[in-house]
Amino acid sequence: MNARIDVRKTYKLYIGGAFPRSESGHSYEVADSKGKFVANAALASRKDARDAVVAARKAFGGWSGRTAYNRAQILYRIAEVMEDRRPQFVQATQQSEGLSAAKADKVVDEAIDRLVWYAGWADKITQVVGNANPVAGPFFNLSTPEPTGVVAVLAPQESSLLGLVSVVAPAIVTGNTVVVVSSYDRPLPAVTFSEVLATSDVPGGVVNILTGSAATIGPWLASHMDVNAIDLTGIAGETALATDLEVAAADNLKRVRRAPAAEPDWTLDPGLEPMTAFLEIKTVWHPIGV
Amino acid sequence: MGSPFEYAPAPESRSIVDIKPSYGLFVNGEFVDGHGKSFKTISPATEEVLAEVAEADEADVDAAVKAARKAYDKVWSKMPGRERAKYLYRIARIIQERSRELAVLESLDNGKPIKESRDVDVPIVAAHFFYYAGWADKLAYAMPHSAGRGSDPQPLGVAAQVIPWNFPLLMLAWKIAPALACGNTVVLKPAETTPLTALLFAEICQQADLPPGVVNIVTGAGGTGQALVSHPGVDKVAFTGSTEVGKAIARAVAGTDKKVTLELGGKAANIVFDDAPLNQAVEGIVNGIFFNQGHVCCAGSRLLVQESVAEELLAKLKRRMSTLRVGDPLDKNTDIGAINSAEQLARIRELSDIGEAEGAGRWSPECELPQHGFWFPPTLFTGVSQAHRIAREEIFGPVLSVLTFRTPSEAVEKANNTPYGLSAGVWTEKGSRILSMANQLRAGVVWANTFNKFDPTSPFGGFKESGYGREGGRHGLEAYLR
């Protein structure tokens, strides 16, 4: 009797809510933590990055214009759908990061819980980082945070799921849209995550995920004049590359979340900084009179 | 047609200021000679030389940074917040006591009307120190986002601060007050054309017995600034000035741990709807573009007026512009003073000529300009479209570009259609429209039914290429804490 041949998944990019292959037609081999071939991932090109920026820009107005409550529900929805697909994420994380089943389980717990944590911030961050300002005159004066715009995110190389969620969620929960370059060696949890996004009421273009090399795509995103900010977390420790990207980012004064010396411990309380890094404070004045 | 009511000259007395023939650098609590050449600072209203000022070279900058580091390590970072606060309160009080002297000196060196330096700049300077003084012993309450991890915000170290010539003393206050309140020490470089009030501020620091090295002032031009921001001993860079230099600074600090805030250029839209309080809108437009000769990064340099009211508004605006008094900055009745430098005047002239060449209609009221000094009449351009250079580039002078729109969405689209995002104005009596516009405008400050208002408690700073970070308010502390 013939054993059943399993149907393998094609791992694709996620741009504007669709799953295209790389326009370059390139892919690269992805191995598990022991070096065994798992799949071919699409190798995103600069043109894929360009398309993703267009999609992110297009989605920005609608996403940032949604109510905070609505964004909160959508982030929570992502967590729900992830929970539903737990075994798949545990397996993917185990495979890509070489974790024990127990550890992978814990990482997935943490990733889902982090989404829930950020979901709750959607309608609270303004209250915590905004301000009513008592100016010395007859004026109403209020400062509120607003999303920076399109954020390029170089996702962590090691923590392929928890790290990814920890850089994507804080950017989008406040209304930014993102173009994410996933971990190069461990891209598959990111692709699975994109499949969750596609079924979680997240509008197309809010999150765009490119599998490929931060060193190759990063410079195009860093110098892109329609990208408002860049998160360099994914090139932790790569001082020369980080410096180059920061220099390129200066062309349109992108907000830069600098590359840390080493990849952070993702189990710690993130604090507000991952969100505030991509917020702009807007202050509105109005006279008080009769 | 002249008025029979000709205001006689009403000059503020110069005798209150005692300008020395030459000034050194203020390093470690003392005035010292610089190693570089000296340069002259002039009154832009008369081209009279006011003083010779030392130009700090790299060695001078290094000495200033070292003095600041020493003061940081040994004194200022160790001092309890409530004691730092008292120094800042002292400074605020001395500024109030010497306010007229500061105002006169500012108008002399900068060219701005005395009524602005006296009624706007200097009072806000004192208020800024007073406001941040009170934060010095309350920093743990200022940073909610570190609360979860035990809030004990710490200063950064030595702050390198480079400020522009348009509000010399006010920008100094915006930089120094929060830095010191948070426990940092500073090396500040005032602009080449307006160093004098910063040097008088150094004397105020001496009067306040501020510990040596906490505030250091190095005078000079771009080279001095470059040496300062790229000095490896600096932990924080704060810059206000052009977007071009801001980008250069962002490149210079790439790959370092230096924290940066940049407050750069703008091309603000001032949007007037047909249901606006028109007379107040006219005042807002005038204040938006002619305040401080238009040398204001957040100036409302693009007037977007709804077509249905454009003609009426322009007639009112022109009549109002005809009452603006251009001339001697020290005259208490002067509304528009001198352009700060020959270089800036040349740029304003060039862009205005381009505006004319591109087909926009140029108009200025009749006004007699003084023979000497740098002057430019209040000017507006009609028939401007978004494609014109005068609608896109920051002129930084008393030049208004007038564009029209038909619908709110067109207004938003045009207002946001710029790489800048510092400020915007909205004029309408309809409350819900104000809030909708305020939401949609991509700018750090939105003035609704008002314009060019500033307050120490109110954060100021831009979106996009207008820079990053905020100055003023609680948010202004974040730039100086970790």
Next chain:
Amino acid sequence: MTATASNLDLYAEVTRSEASLRRFLHGLPGVDQVGADARAAGLGTRSIKTSAKVYALDLAIRMVDLTTLEGQDTPGKVRALASKAMRPDPADPSCPQVAAVCVYPDMVATAKETLDSSGVHVAAVATAFPSGRAALDIKLADTRDAVEAGADEIDMVIDRGAFLSGRYQQVFDEIVAVKQACARSNGESAHLKVIFETGELQTYDNVRRASWLAMMAGADFIKTSTGKVQPAATLPVTLIMLEAVRDFREQTGTMIGVKPAGGIRTAKDAIKYLVMVNEIAGPDWLDPDWFRFGASTLLNELLMQRTKMTTGRYSGPDYFTLD
């Protein structure tokens, strides 16, 4: 638009009905209070020195409606005031006389008698001043009485109750009727000043609406206050009214005068008003025909300052007459 067309004709469509009047008045651009206050305060920082101050003080004296509106007024008091009006500074013949003496209707004849052909006008407050709470025929009789007694100018009060409850037509009709009552048998007419009592109207939007209402109804002057309600005249309220007369002239060619009254006590304040007249309405209004101060104690303050300018030393109240 020609200056000869009557304002009633020009705005016939507007004043045709309560509804159209309301539409027009509510369609006027709003006034932002904070912005208007700031503009007035800004003009208040103008520094008027030397020759400009000399000019302004004399002009201000010429613009004074020297006023006594007390229950205790007597012919003697009014005669004294009228004498003062003609010769404000007996020590200095170069000192100009004031514009008018402002009294209650029953004192008009006395004032007129003293002032004779001096050129100083007699203004009478009529229409059940200051509250205006009387039937229209009584207000009209009050007006006619004053006009017959020789009043050159009538200062009427609007019905604030009607205005605040939105009965603009009633206010309009009353002004039109009083204006008619100002007519003299010789075909001339006393000048009509319409008092809004801005302290009761409270908002600048109301002041602007009242200004347009009165101008369309045929007012020759619009006036802030009776002096009996606080706040009386303020710089910002006068600013709103000066804007209104300026805009009205642009539309109709007709100039209307403005009179702040009550609370203007110092020469410095008076000069602030003149700066405002100069820069808001324009220099054409710098004339007693187009701008007045309703005041009593202001005059001596102006005289003291005037003496300071001519002698170079500060004067004191003992050197000026109290009438």
